[in-house]
Amino acid sequence: MNALTENSIRQEQIESFGRLMAGFAHDMKNHLGIIRESNGLMGDILEMGSLCEDAKVVERLQKSIAAIERRVAISADILHHLSGLAHRPDTTCSSFLINELIEEEYAFLERFSRLKQIDVGWELGEGLPAIYNDPSLLQHVLYRIYCQCLELMDSVQSLTIITEQEGQNIVIAFRFPGVCPTDCSKLFNEPLLAAIEKLDGKLKIDDREKNTIEIRLAISSLPVNDAP
């Protein structure tokens, strides 16, 4: 099998996963819609006072209804992000805002840092311009870098995610405590570098501050004809 065929198979596989995820998210939102309306109806009836006159029972029911509503809201938010993530590969290149892209992906990345008890802080630049590039591939790259950062970190440390404009580029930086550079060489494996090259991005490690590592990925808009 030649490389072209293998790439085509891989591409179709990613598209299939995207569609399956999007379908799953859509169905789950329908289920959540029914749960929220049913729960809301119970709340409505309870509020009208016709269901129960025992104040303690009413209070307990109201707490349960509120707990269900809270979980529906959290699940709906996750599914909203999952839909976004799943629809990203629909078009290879598009205009997007880096901060929105990261926030969408972070809904899923948060779990990994939470399990490792790593506190994640944000310094997202305001008013960053939209860029034209491959958002799905960029999310893949960010996922890899994020996981590598967590690998390099000890529990109970802090990771700061920064976005800022640097000339024509938007920089996404991951700053965390550590000593440069030996362990960071793990980041530069071939597939990750190839993906970054396809995005026309630049990856570098900055160790300007003492005992602090900053992994910086600079991305800019691709010319429309050069889109991957």
Add this chain to the structure above:
Amino acid sequence: MIKSKVLIIDDEVEFASTLCQRLKLRGIAAIDMFSGTEGLKNLVKINPGIVILDLKMPDMSGLDVLEKIKEHDPSIEVIMLTGHGSSGSGAEAKRKGAFAYAMKPLDITELIDTIQSADNKRNKA
């Protein structure tokens, strides 16, 4: 106070009927139908001012139902329901004449506000 009659068209029977009950509890005249075909067939009889319409239904697409409703009576305001995170389908619905779109799971307070706005628009016309 919402004067317009509200028709809910959604193939998710539990969703449509529960939402219908919640609207009725708030004093809104609401009726539920569980397919695009059924909704269109009963449009003259029900004579709704506002339609809450699901985008994805097995018998016919919400966008097609929207077009037929607007052909029948352009003054009927349609609120599209979409489960999609992307606003692409919602934006397309607005281009085709929908008053607004809302995403599932719904926020009842936001939905009531949207229904109220649609009702106000109809009353001004």
